[in-house]
Amino acid sequence: MVLPIDNPTKSFWIESAESPLRNHRTTEDLPKETDVLIVGSGYTGASFAYWLHKFTSNGTTPRMVMLEARDVCGGATGRNGGQLRPHFYSRYRNWSTRFGADGALKVIQHEAAHLKSFDKLFNGEGIAEKVCFKLGETFDAAMSEEAWDRLKGEYELMKKDHGENGPIIGECRLIEDSKEAEDFTQMKGCIGAVVHPSGQVWPYKFVHALLDILLSAGKLNLQSHTPALEISERGADGLITVKTNRGEIKAKTVNRWASHLLNEFSNLIYGGRGTIAAIKAPEGFIKNTGAQHWDAVVNNYHLQLPPPYNTIIIGGAKPLTVHDPWQYLNNDKEDEQFKGVPEFYSRWPKKDIVDWQGKDPADFEKKVEDGGVWSGVYSSSIDSFPFVGPVPRREGNFVAAGFAGHGMPRILGSTAHLAPLVLKELGIEYATPEAAAIFPPLPQPFLATQERIDSLKDIDAIKKFQDSHTEDLASSKKPFAAPFPQIVTD
Template sequence: MSVSFWQRAASADSAAYDVVIVGGGLVGCATAYWLHRRRSQLRVAIVEAQSIGQGASGRNAGFLLQGTDTDYLTALDRHGPRRAKHFWRFTRDNRDLIEAELQGAAFDFTACGSMTVAGTEAEDARLQEAVSPLRAIGAPVVYLSPKETNRRLRARGFWGSLFVTSGAVVNPLNLVQQVAAESRAHVFEYQPVQRVTAAGDHYRVETDGRQMQTRQVVFALNAHLPQVIPALAAYVRPVRAQMLATAPTDRHLRLPAYTHAGAFYIRQGPGGEVLLGGARHRHAEAEVGYDDTTTAAVQNDLERYLHAHFPWAQGLDVTQRWSGTMGFSPDGLPVVGAVPGQPGNVWAAGFTGHGMSCGFRMGQLLAARVLGDARPDGYELFAASRFSRPEAGQMRASEAISDPSS
């Protein structure tokens, strides 16, 4: 987009900030929020390429789940007991902080619990086995038999599930906008950052029509990080997620469900609309990249799943289809780090489809780091230094999961 004479004149007196945050999703806005909370006199700006929450943060299902994108046994295998427990606690803190800090009514915060539902007998066995280690870390989980699971969801064909009493859902776009408003940061929308360069003892942040000076920069770009800092491309790769919404119906689902090892996620919206996402696992190659369109292949799989498992949804019109870009990290956990050649600047990315479940708490971590805490709680868990030599080729392929409709 071109820049008018008036727009350039308005930005010519390049504003000066203490901290500029690049990216206006949940993580960027939460960083601004926590900076304001801890040091209200700081001058903070959020610079966003589109509008606040137009990226993945305003396009997701609004689940505030606990733990990783995998079942807890897989998290134990992959990350070890200490890190798996730490991450579970981090996501629990995220949910509790959202409830404690913000006026939940503005974003439909609903503390309904959530269900992790098995699509196969083997997954069911893993969920049952996970109950004891989860309870040992204080996770409030209850195993539900296949019969009880299908009864609660008014569904058919599912195996057992874990009912996580602390799960919650939100309207994600309203949440992000609320966090941005409460941060009191100066928000610049439709200003894609083109470059950040060192200029003496400060940094210069440049968009097409604006220049800002700042002492520190936080890059909260998730999937888009490599587009602004190509040197960090090994830590995050863009992966598309697709969803659909149906016409409203009676309230059949009282709580959100995450099924088939996370391959599908389903809830009802405030008006009774069915919101369903996933089916990416069958189209893993096609779903990599920044292309923000829906495809018939994934959307048809979503509809097949809906009709196979939820008889009450048959005949409901699909009223909306959309997609968003997630950022996947090499090991499934978010990554934070220092920006090469830019002392004091930090980045966070790689939320691997679960950034709502930890993004508000991540903002607290990033704010602490900006304010000089060398190792705020969680920093070691997520530090980029855990990868000795991250290379794109080492990145985990999408989870091998069962065919849900078989």
């Protein structure tokens, strides 16, 4: 994956926000030098800049320049599902096998801490309502016996290891009665459900709100439509030179996305593509955020925005897209719609929601081509965990990338870990703000160590993609897969 595509499908999040920062350039010309250069204006870049500001509220904030290849927050964050939904239990078997019971718990506790940190940050800055932030409950709805066996099995294994009222698992609960599960989830045919705490937010507005705080304080120079093309090693003058389409800028430290700028990550971080839609709905119709599961591959997820929007955001569409996995595996074509997906989404409410009160087929909030249905690219890693920290053997370079399409409950804590490392590199004193102090230490699987990079670089990524393709095609043959408009067999 290289530079992002120039003409992506339009996203409801972006088009409806109408932010004045969309094509912002703080100065007409690119600054010649800065202390910290940040590549990317999405959730990762914005939260990192925000933490640098908050960790140095004594007035020692370093000079920051942020480069964005397209419009501000026009990438993954402006296209994601809006769910702040930690994996409270649903990855426990895999993680405990890899890292042990305590290691798995540390990953989960780091994700769960995002709910309290977001709450502290948003309310402290007075922007909770502005960004449609809401805490509540979410559910994993089992739509097949196969899904119920898996979800319940994950819950029971975690409970066995940590106790029924143990950390994290004590905040989860099972709904085993199918009628009760259907009533709670509002999903037709739900067999059972697992419920746990969660949150939701308008991701694009969230990022623009953080950037507005920084710009208003005079702490950031933001340059849209300025891709970083090449980054040098640190020179004899102690500075790193970054080439862009508008000239060069020198920096003491660089925080960046990885694949096209760091060749050691070219086999470790790669793109994937998802699809989401925005559907008109009656006010307050969806009670909780949630996800439907048919097996380990096939799912949907959704939330409803608060008034005055009332929009249902629905993503996944895997019952349909699983017929052609190359549409989402190692794919960055966010200028294209998935085959048949607009029709799938428009039929979803009547087909799947109990007592749907809207139109059938449902109306999108905007025309499909104007932001009603869109595609978005996310970055994944070869071992399903992000790389966060100083880049080994590259002095002055830091990385936070590869969040595997699950960045909302991972990035804020990751950049809170990264900010003091950069400030130490610059020799700047700092103090940890309350919202950052909520996070436990960064989990070991997140660290961008040389040992980890070396252990992963010989993995056959092509075989990994092909194996995923084969597994997903197997799901497409199961009875719950949706009819596909054009079956792809190669």
